[in-house]
Amino acid sequence: MSKILVIGAGGQLGQCLKVVAERRGITEIVFPAEQDANILNESGLKDLLAAAQPAFVINCAAYTAVDKAEDEVELAKAINETGAAYLASACLVNGATLIHVxxxxxxxxxxVKLLKEDDQAEPINVYGVTKLDGEEVVVSTLPAHFIIRTSWLYSEYANNFVKTMLKLGAERDELNIIADQVGTPTYAIDLANAIFDIISSSSAAYGVYHYSNEGVTSWFDFAKAIFDISETAVKVNPIPGSAYPTKAVRPAFSVMDKTKIKETFDIQIPYWRDSLIECIKQINKLK
Known part of the structure; x- marks a missing residue:
């Protein structure tokens, strides 16, 4: 496999890429420390790519604090849009293909409909706006790109919904969880595997792709599954989003159609609950 460089290697997806690379025997891959791969250091990124000469760059660096983004607009914009522009430009100069998450x-x-890649994108919060702007700058800067939209990302690493629920479930007798926001959880290990499948395909079918696990659920049912699988005794109450107001508005239904990525790269996508079982098994191993 061609040489791969991972930006944002310390985050959740970066850590999962490291684990999956080891499992798959991928050795031609570099995970630079954050200070050596700062997404906001344009000249530093160009120097890094010039030295590493990767065929592929995977961008896992992102501002993902959805509610905080409503207040930290400039920082979210810098990381998600300007940083993406710098990286796409460095890839262009150095002849690398960018995989942008x-x-x-x-x-x-x-x-209530499955979202396709060419459906109208109309974000309703600052985070979504900055991520869409990042997509657009990648498309306009670098022809050799794969943009992968994902959803509800979790794993045994970093902070995420699954780990938060396990923590709260151990501390409390009862929890209120939103039941009217529907989407699909994505195990970051599965996404990492899909990214390596795209790289190993040697395909030039550049563009935007959707990837999440298979199936549909609400945050309430996701939480119920976490507690069922982990055998955590906690009462879970379904509530409307209006009962738990957040700074950023969330999409009510964001289930993505994965037909394109499955057909283009012959990718088999696991069902969300099966992946959740695997993740909780791995979390227990790390205890």
């Missing part, structure tokens, strides 16, 4: 939050999510 984006989000289902680029959609408004007000219709």
């Amino acid at each position: 984006s989000t289902d939050f680029v959609f408004e999510g007000n219709e």
